[in-house]
Amino acid sequence: MALKNSSKEKPVGVVGMGSFGTAIANMLAEKSNVIAFVRRSEVEDEINQKHQVDGLDIHPNIIGTQDPEFLCKSCDTIFFMVPSSAFQEVIRSFSPYLYPYHLVIHGTKGLCLDLPEGKKLEDIGVINRGNILTMSEVILKETVAIRVGCLAGPNLARELYLGQPAATVVASKYNEVILEGQRLLRSDKFQVYGNSDIVGVELSGVLKNIIAIAAGALAGLGLGENAKGLLISRGMVELVYLGNALGGSLKSFIGLAGIGDLVATCNSTLSRNYTVGFRLAKGEKLDEIMNSMAEVAEGINTVRLMKTFVEGKGMRAPITENLYKVLFEDLKIEEALQYLMKYPFSVDIDFL
Numbered sequence: 001m002a003l004k005n006s007s008k009e010k011p012v013g014v015v016g017m018g019s020f021g022t023a024i025a026n027m028l029a030e031k032s033n034v035i036a037f038v039r040r041s042e043v044e045d046e047i048n049q050k051h052q053v054d055g056l057d058i059h060p061n062i063i064g065t066q067d068p069e070f071l072c073k074s075c076d077t078i079f080f081m082v083p084s085s086a087f088q089e090v091i092r093s094f095s096p097y098l099y100p101y102h103l104v105i106h107g108t109k110g111l112c113l114d115l116p117e118g119k120k121l122e123d124i125g126v127i128n129r130g131n132i133l134t135m136s137e138v139i140l141k142e143t144v145a146i147r148v149g150c151l152a153g154p155n156l157a158r159e160l161y162l163g164q165p166a167a168t169v170v171a172s173k174y175n176e177v178i179l180e181g182q183r184l185l186r187s188d189k190f191q192v193y194g195n196s197d198i199v200g201v202e203l204s205g206v207l208k209n210i211i212a213i214a215a216g217a218l219a220g221l222g223l224g225e226n227a228k229g230l231l232i233s234r235g236m237v238e239l240v241y242l243g244n245a246l247g248g249s250l251k252s253f254i255g256l257a258g259i260g261d262l263v264a265t266c267n268s269t270l271s272r273n274y275t276v277g278f279r280l281a282k283g284e285k286l287d288e289i290m291n292s293m294a295e296v297a298e299g300i301n302t303v304r305l306m307k308t309f310v311e312g313k314g315m316r317a318p319i320t321e322n323l324y325k326v327l328f329e330d331l332k333i334e335e336a337l338q339y340l341m342k343y344p345f346s347v348d349i350d351f352l
Contacts, residue, residue, distance in 0.1 A: 011035050012184060013075035015090060017043065017064075018295055019157035020107055021081030022053050026161065028079070028184055029059035035071050036064050056161070072097035077105070077180060079151075080139075083296040084110020087135055091142045098143045105170065105181055107151040108135045109205035110298040111305055121304065126312035129246055132305060134202040149177035150198055152205035152257035154264030156271065160190075167191035169257045171201035193256055200252030203243045208262040209273045209299030210306065210320050211235030215266035216274035217326070217333050220281025231319075232266050234340075238319050242306060245313060273299040280326065281333050303327055318343050 011033035014025040021036070028034050038044050046052050047064030065071055071078070072094065082090050087108055098104070112133040113121060121127070133141065136148045149172030160166055170181030170192055178194035186192040195201050211231065218227050239262070240253045252258055265271040269278070276297045279289045290300070307324040310317045322339055325331035 009033075010076050011074055013037065013071045013078035014062075015071070015078060015080045015094070016082035017047070017053050018081065018083070019161070020155070021079075022056065022058060023155075023157045023160035024079060024081060024107060024151070024185075025062050026059045027187070027190060029061035030187065031184060032061070034059070034062040035074055036062050037068060037071050038064050038066060041066060068094045069097045072099075072102065076101065077103045077184065080104065080106040080108065080135075082108060084108050084112060084135065084298055084301065085296055088112050088138050088142065091138055095143045098145050100144055100146050102145050103147045103149075103177055103180055104139055104143075104145045105149040105151060105172075105177065106135045106139065107155075108298075109152065109202075109209060110135065110296075111206055111302060112138050113305060114141075121308060125308070127305070127308050128312055129309075132246065132309065134199060134206070136198055136202060147174045147177050148172065148198070149174070149181060150202050150205075151181070152201045152261065153193075154256070154260045156264060156268055158270050163189055165189045167193065167256060167260075169193045169195050169201055169255065171195040171198040171252075171257070173198060195252060195255065195257070197249040197252045199246070200243060200248030200250075201255075201257045203246055203248040204239070204253050204255075204258035205261055206298070206302055207239045207242055207306070208235075208258065208265060209297070209302050210323060211239065211262060212265040212271050212273035213277040213280075213297070213299045213303070213327075214319055214323055216271070216277025216279075217281040218277075218337075219274070220278040221333060221337075228266065232262060235266075235319055236262060238317050241315070242310070242317055242320070245309075245315060272297040276300065286327055300327060 012028050013035050015037040017036050017038050025034050025036050044064040044066055051058055051060050114131050114133050136150055139148050149170055151168050153168035155168050170178050172178050182192040243253050276289055303324050306320045322336040326333055326336050
């Protein structure tokens with residue numbers, strides 16, 4: 001299908017048209033032609049014939065394709081917007097067609113476990129930083145792409161789709177990646193900041209999902225704003241310690257991608273992670289919740305990885321540890337909350 005815009009500028013690629021990918025594709029299409037990669041032929045047809053995804057209208061400057069080679073040959077800048085559970089597989093499928101000239105930006109708030117062939121998390125018991133890959137590290141490991149960046153911030157997909165005011169961070173070691181991300185995405189309603197600490201920004205977006213699940217649980221229990229303020233502030237401290245242990249910078253965690261995203265997702269029923277916590281507090285089982293959700297709540301896997309990581313490091317992360325017991329060991333949320341209220345915190349802030 002031919003692109004409608006006659007501009008000689010190359011189109012921008014978007015891989016994955018879930019809720020966030022669709023929102024970003026729409027924003028990119030305000031300035032550029034967009035080629036969107038999808039796995040299913042019916043989604044490709046819906047994009048190309050109806051200008052819709054799952055019944056939602058999308059910008060007419062977007063065309064769909066199932067061909068990774070076509071997208072990579074057509075686009076110099078590619079946004080990967082797929083869940084972390086499928087991220088490595090998708091990157092590997094694109095790897096033969098990615099070259100060092102490509103500029104790659106991802107918007108996935110998750111982690112990938114890197115273990116020896118045939119091993120699972122349950123088999124080894126202890127993991128270290130070398131076993132945990134951020135999505136940018138997956139891209140660098142699996143492809144020859146060099147100029148890699150990420151998107152992170154308080155970016156609830158539904159609000160972005162509706163054109164409500166928001167902001168994001170484009171993080172990369174390469175200033176040209178930041179500048180290109182800003183050029184392509186910035187608008188009157190969408191501010192785009194830059195950050196050179198890509199690992200810290202990625203980790204901010206990942207780790208806040210743990211606290212978002214806990215915030216949803218508090219809401220599900222009907223507890224008040226004081227309790228939420230306590231959780232968010234202590235959650236921020238835990239996020240900083242975990243993030244530092246994984247190689248991120250404090251500046252990233254107290255910025256838009258850290259505290260900005262944390263506040264948004266801990267207060268929004270649009271957040272999948274918040275929704276998981278809320279439904280758990282209402283008595284639903286984790287399997288039931290996961291099976292009924294159209295998209296992945298990344299925080300569930302993050303809790304598993306971080307619980308194993310802190311045990312191996314000899315650290316304490318009380319919110320993460322107790323949430324793990326709620327998710328995977330049938331600890332009642334009320335009991336976890338009671339434990340946290342009795343936890344002997346002696347200092348409010350000790351990392352500045």
